[in-house]
Amino acid sequence: MAARRFESTGSTGTLLHIDWTRCDGRGLCTELLGDQLDRDEWGYPLARVDSGSLEARDRSNVPIPADQQDAAADAVALCPVQALRLVPRP
């Protein structure tokens, strides 16, 4: 889990897409990506508003900074209900 640390924290070409029809709010992703994801009052993940989301209100597509790529990949692999996907940024 040792996330590699890069100097740059700029966003890369990937977005973490949260599939709301599947997400069960189990909170693994919010632990792994604490700077990008917040938990709502029911435990479901939301993109942090200050995380530079493409469209201001698009809180299910989370821009992933370069130094969080590994953490995001871990979150995708570990989500217990396969609700996460990494998608290229349009």
Place this chain on the structure above:
Amino acid sequence: MDAALWAIGRGTGVVGLVALTLAVLLGIVTRSGRPLPGLPRFAITLVHRNLSLVACVFVLIHVVALFFDSFAQLTLLDFVVPFFGSFLPFWQGLGTVAVDLLIAVTVTALLRNRLGLRAFRLVHWLTYALWPIALAHAIGNGTDGTSPWFLWLAGISTLAVVAALSWRVSARFVEFRSVRTGETS
């Protein structure tokens, strides 16, 4: 040589069962979506997975050691088809059933993200059969199966699993249950 194989077979069987028990307990905690003190949610998932794999390794050594042991007289058939053993065929057969289930559960777990959630979950539920079968095999077939220390271990393990299961089916199991409504399972 036989004495060594026998000892390895016994020891790895017991350690494998303990690892399996802990893996089952952590699997239930994983499902609850709750962290443990000092162990965040993703870590519980990882420890659950790693303990399960450790259990598989010990079971593999257990089976291979006893295959080469001349007293147990295992054949290749006994690895996959239960109840044909020459020594305590019923209790040994339970071990074979447990191995078959363990293979199914492990393979589908490793391929989880490719298989899809439904298939994974269906097969993963077999663990609730696998664990008691493995325990019964240990008690009925194990050299130490009915010695007091093992029965203590078995009793404590059973208590722990039953307690975790009752929590599992209780209403307050899932985190945020109190603020969520209309959620099943």
